[in-house]
Amino acid sequence: MDIGIDLGTANVMISVGNKGIVLNEPSVVAFNKKLNEVIAVGEEAYKMVGRTPDYITVVRPLSDGVISDHKMTERMITAFIEKVTGKQLFMPNIVMCIPSSITDVESRAVVEAAKIAGARQVYLIEEPVAAIMGAGVDISKPEGNMVVDIGGGTTDIAVISMNGVVTKSSVKVAGNKLDKAIVKYVTNRYRILIGEKTAENAKIAAANVYSPDGSRKIIVKGRHLVRGLPEQIELTDYDIYEAIIDNVREMIDAVKSVFEKTPPELVGDIYRNGIYLTGGGAMLYGLDRLMSSQVGVTCNIANDPISCVAKGTRYAFKNIDKLLDGFEHVSMYK
Ligand SMILES: Nc1ncnc2c1ncn2[C@@H]1O[C@H](COP(=O)(O)OP(=O)(O)OP(=O)(O)O)[C@@H](O)[C@H]1O
Ligand SMILES: [Mg+2]
Numbered sequence: 116m117d118i119g120i121d122l123g124t125a126n127v128m129i130s131v132g133n134k135g136i137v138l139n140e141p142s143v144v145a146f147n148k149k150l151n152e153v154i155a156v157g158e159e160a161y162k163m164v165g166r167t168p169d170y171i172t173v174v175r176p177l178s179d180g181v182i183s184d185h186k187m188t189e190r191m192i193t194a195f196i197e198k199v200t201g202k203q204l205f206m207p208n209i210v211m212c213i214p215s216s217i218t219d220v221e222s223r224a225v226v227e228a229a230k231i232a233g234a235r236q237v238y239l240i241e242e243p244v245a246a247i248m249g250a251g252v253d254i255s256k257p258e259g260n261m262v263v264d265i266g267g268g269t270t271d272i273a274v275i276s277m278n279g280v281v282t283k284s285s286v287k288v289a290g291n292k293l294d295k296a297i298v299k300y301v302t303n304r305y306r307i308l309i310g311e312k313t314a315e316n317a318k319i320a321a322a323n324v325y326s327p328d329g330s331r332k333i334i335v336k337g338r339h340l341v342r343g344l345p346e347q348i349e350l351t352d353y354d355i356y357e358a359i360i361d362n363v364r365e366m367i368d369a370v371k372s373v374f375e376k377t378p379p380e381l382v383g384d385i386y387r388n389g390i391y392l393t394g395g396g397a398m399l400y401g402l403d404r405l406m407s408s409q410v411g412v413t414c415n416i417a418n419d420p421i422s423c424v425a426k427g428t429r430y431a432f433k434n435i436d437k438l439l440d441g442f443e444h445v446s447m448y449k
Contacts, residue, residue, distance in 0.1 A: 265396025
């Protein structure tokens with residue numbers, strides 16, 4: 116049994132052999148400080164965000180693409196792997212994709228955690244490489260393809276040809292930052308404090324970063340900062356646009372900067388093939404059209420963009436010996 120893990124800052128997805136994706140849960144851990152034990156991970160813990168008494172903490176141990184909490188990260192990985200494998204005795208091989216921004220020391224901790232959970236061998240794969248394979252692109256040919264993976268913590272951009280990364284860039288502007296920007300905007304504009312989960316829902320339901328016209332809207336609830344009482348307001352796509360457009364422009368600028376570093380033959384290929392958008396952020400309403408118009412290259416949202424990386428980790432097993440570039444730490448952890 117081979118297991119592919121997309122250890123994302125927002126979501127963890129696990130795919131197994133020929134079964135496909137078997138687990139898809141938020142990267143959240145709930146911890147009881149009094150008893151010093153994990154009480155829930157994933158979906159169950161996510162429901163507790165912002166709703167716990169003092170003695171329980173709910174953390175996103177990988178938030179913003181860094182490991183903010185080693186112990187919790189380890190426990191989360193272990194819990195997820197056990198959830199998938201049960202307490203069986205066989206030792207799976209694991210291909211794991213970790214946030215591109217985490218350091219070597221941190222990635223070692225992640226690999227150790229996977230080993231503790233029973234892995235025989237752990238391979239790490241770079242997120243854009245997994246993402247583009249999961250999008251169904253054949254990357255073995257001498258032909259340039261560009262992928263833009265927009266997750267919770269980071270936007271990863273890479274140009275890939277002949278199984279290798281030619282140019283790449285990673286910026287810490289992605290889904291979470293957009294949610295925070297919405298919270299800030301609603302605070303400043305309407306004097307209402309909303310939670311980040313509420314902001315995320317508003318982004319999904321009412322964003323239009325290409326042509327806001329007031330037609331997408333959502334009612335959100337929060338606390339009025341002056342009166343201190345509950346209040347609800349309607350947010351439209353104009354609101355969301357104003358809140359997040361600067362961050363979205365940063366993502367697009369990062370894409371432009373990768374083009375500047377890319378050899379011209381490959382730029383020509385990308386012009387022909389289009390850019391592949393993957394990750395949950397690829398679904399940001401209007402982003403594909405905005406990026407196409409700003410960069411001058413067609414942007415295609417991959418099929419089921421949020422699971423591309425998890426699918427890619429599974430495909431990677433077939434290419435472990437060929438994908439040298441994507442598997443940075445292979446030899447280190449054998
Ligand atoms: N329809 C949508 N519109 C806009 N954003 C969305 C939509 N659906 C999901 N998202 C966002 O996608 C993000 C999660 O995407 P994904 O699961 O690819 O991230 P991740 O892989 O966990 O993060 P990372 O790759 O940075 O470690 C969240 O910020 C979520 O709000
Ligand atoms: Mg991701």
